[in-house]
Amino acid sequence: MNKFDKFLQLQEQISKKITQVKTLEQLESIRVSILGKKGTITSLLKNISAQIPEDRKVFGEQVNQLKRKVTEEIDRYKSNLLDAEIIEKISNNKIDVTLPLPESGIDIGKIHPISQVTEEVIEIFSDMDFYIAEGPDIEDEQHNFNALNIPDSHPARQMVDTFYLPKVNGESRLLRTHTSPVQIRTMLTKKPPIRIIAPGRTYRSDSDQTHTPMFHQVEGLVIDTDANMGQLKWVLEEFCKSFFEVSSIKMRLRPSYFPFTEPSLEVDIACHKENNQLIVGEGEDWLEVLGSGMVHPQVLRNVNLDPKVYKGFAFGMGIDRLAMLKYGMTDLRAFFDSDLRWLRHYGFRAFDIPSLSKGLSE
């Protein structure tokens, strides 16, 4: 037997003791009995100097190695015991994680479909370089009718039922019946080229399932030296495709009449029903979505633009109607009823901000 074999034996004995330990206290008392002031290994360390010189070096190495191994083992075992203690402690801490939580503000709050769709429309037209213009809700006959080539006696004046307010200094005041007066205001204040859309509230004295005394329109106007019907068609096609988020759309331009455009067109898009859901873009039925045309030369003259130099096109559509077609509401009146359940059902989340780069309604 090698004279250093006793260190190996000693290590085995200590290991054995440690593995039998159950508590931190027992482990501590073992540590003291081995590494404490009077501990087994401590005594061996003290004995190094008592060895014969040729043994001293090896003896010292052996004792220190033993000490290191034992210390490591004790530490490891201590850590295990501590972990076990934590595990034991939290073993009864289980909770029911299936308990439900109330919705937070971001879930409950909603943006009205009209706001959402208005922003969708703006996003699309911005991409085609249209600026957003606005005008007042309270207008006069000059901006709402006369300048738009709708003189007092014009039968078209009876096409709309106008809300009137008391006159101011003999001048009429009315609630605008369309967003078209913004065209006039823009042309009077800005030099061509002009490219605007004007979303906003409009008013007509009408009320049934498809008419409310207030509704929303968006008006578009392009004035330039080279504007033409082909561009109008392109703008409307691009808009409809983008708005309804389809790659192609079947569209029909029907000649029509508006006093402020000549020639005038109404635009229908194809649609069909599938499982009671309206599918826009293809099908055998037609949906009227907007009115448009080349700006009437008389309107240009009314805002001091020479129709021989400038041309333009204009279009107008109902924002509420666009919302209904895209998102499936059936009753226009509900838009303005402030019924919380309806608003929560059809509303949008605060962070659903329309953006073309992300996909309009994704």
Next chain:
Amino acid sequence: MKFTLSWLKDHLDTSFSIDGICEKLNMIGLEVEDIDDPIKKYKDFTVCQIAGIKKHPNADKLNLCQLNTINGDCEVICGADNVRIGMKAVFAPEGSFIPGLGVKLQATKIRGVKSNGMLLSERELLLSDQHDGILEINEHSKIGDPLTNHIKKNDPIVEVAITPNRSDALGVRGIARDLSAANVGTLKSLEDIKLEGNFKIEKEISLNKDLKEDIYASFVLIRNVKNCNSPLWLKDRLEAIGLRSINALVDVTNYLTYDLNRPLHVFDYDKIEKCLEIRKAKKDEKIIALDDKQYLLDESVTVITDEKGPESIAGIIGGKRTGCNNETKNVLIESAIWDKINIANTGRKLGIISDARYRNERGIDKNFIDDGLKKAVEIVHKICGGDISYMKSIGAPPKPYETLDFDMDELERLLGITFMKEEVISILSTLGFGIIDNGNNLNVTIPSWRHDISEQACIVEEIMRIKGTDHIKSIPLSKSMGVSSRKLSPSFKNRSLTKRILASRGLVETVSYSFISDKYAKFFNHMNESLVLLNPISSELNILRQSLLPNLISSTKKNSDKGIKDISLFEVSHCFNGVGISDQFDSAAGVRLGRAIGLGGAEDWRGRGRDIDIYDAKEDVLVVLRAFGIKDDKYKITQDAPDYYHPGKSGVIRQGPQNIIAYFGEIHPKILKGFDIEESLCCFEIFMDNFSNNKKKKTRGRDGYYSSQFMPISRDFAFIFDKDINAEDILQSIKRIKNTMIENVKIFDVYTGKNIPENKKSIGINVTIQPHEKTLTDKEIEEISNMIIMEISNKFGAEIRA
């Protein structure tokens, strides 16, 4: 405007189907609103024969009829009394649509017995109101024969929406002309009518000298007519388009109104007192019109009068006194052209809607006054006989034709496509335009029936609609070079941002009408007379709003009445202080009721939650302000909100003494009473237009970042203050202490009650001290603490609590 296919074919030679015609009408600007095509409507219905009849085992009034039908033998249940063996009737199979019931026939069991179809009555077929029994078909008809072979009403009826510019299409002939131009057929020519008059009208007919308007009127008298019911062809036509047949004389005028767009009037000549004069009405003259209503006239109205007074409102409606009935012996027929604007104004003023007004105010054919009259005389004479007078005309006939020069380049300029000149000339010619070809320039004569052609763009429209809009090619709009710039106005952006911030705090956006009830406006002292609508749709919506709150409060009430407890609503829109452009202002307002849901106050298994209080409303405002870069030190809060707020529980946020940017608080209980609301409501109003934070910085760069490496120290203080000292003042005075190490001042506790004297309150304040250069010693910290204590106790007479 309605017409039938056979009527159209009076004027148009065409082989197009009804669907083909309607498709074309849509594409040339005559929008088809409805097609009532019996062939389609009745396609499932065929003749059957009743082979046997049994009583229904479980119902006394019902019979089981054995039928021989196109599909073989079957049994149906029928409740009609007139069923009998051998009778021929109309069989509707399962799955067919019954027009009079508006339903698709489903296989059903009636009292336990299956019915395999249905026998139809006239009403169920929409042939008449008759519902006494099932419709009986001629006994010689064959089983399986289509129903349409056995009924008269098999002429398709088309309804077209005519735009106000196209008065010429208010007659069937005008529609036929458009269709012929669009290659749907050939327009038949109108026969020239030679009128053989043989006596003069005795009673004088004159035009008042003082009449300023251009008027032209022609009259023919037919003596010894025999007025009667109209012949069947005439009756059927009128009834098909929804007009009631009255008598031959009246029916002829209605017929020509729709056939040739030539409104006419017939007088019973014997009822005319002495003479006829066309003049302006006198003030307060009255007339009882053919609609049995009395109208009060004035000097603006043109009338046809006799010695007894007005007997017809010119071009709008005839008078009852001289109207024709079955006893009429001598009839005077009038055909005229009136002043369009006068007709429009009079019609609107008197509120009369008539076929004559509709056409006369839009403009009728200027060259078809006498010829139209001749046509009427011809038909009346054919039906009623009699002796025809010479024609009597008064006034000057209008100039029938205008011309204009049309530059061919205008087509490409406006439409973006080029056209062959021959094609343009061909289209215009078939529409009735006269053309002189001067090379690139066409001298165009406008047809006498077109009142909508005033300039070159109008000609472009004609070419476009007839050629077809599908020829227009999409041309991309040019885009600006480079990256796109900002497109939204600041106010639009502000509204949009505000909406999304508020929605993120659990508020739900509403969009409500801009007008409210004056009842609510009164509660808010918002009765501005200039904002009251003169013609409101109802008294609930009769004044423009000066605040968004009335609608929000009333919506809260409506939702609460539906059993919804926790309500948080907002609206962002404009309101009005007056009718000027600058009186319109943007506002964002919200109302909250119930639990503070969305703000961590919802009721759940952790607790009952908490109710909304005014500090939630205040926070709604502040979150918006911060999003706009308005930090807490950039405004002042005062306690002088408008009267509709609770005087003690409301605040005003100002940037500068005159510039109010928001209100928040509880609504005054007396206003809530008006809305029938018992709970307290917390609300806010924000005025984005008033924000003054928009100083544009030169760069987007932010201030340099600095962070101290020393630990911050936190110290709590509690003082006893007088009750009406404002927290804001306390915080400000600490912040103003000249020590850069005082970094953050917070209130962590407000307490009144036990151990605190009445009229006093205890406020706990937490101050963060941030050393910048070294760790502070206890003594240095104490010095700062003492500074704070001195400041507070000196300024507010507050006492530090032990």
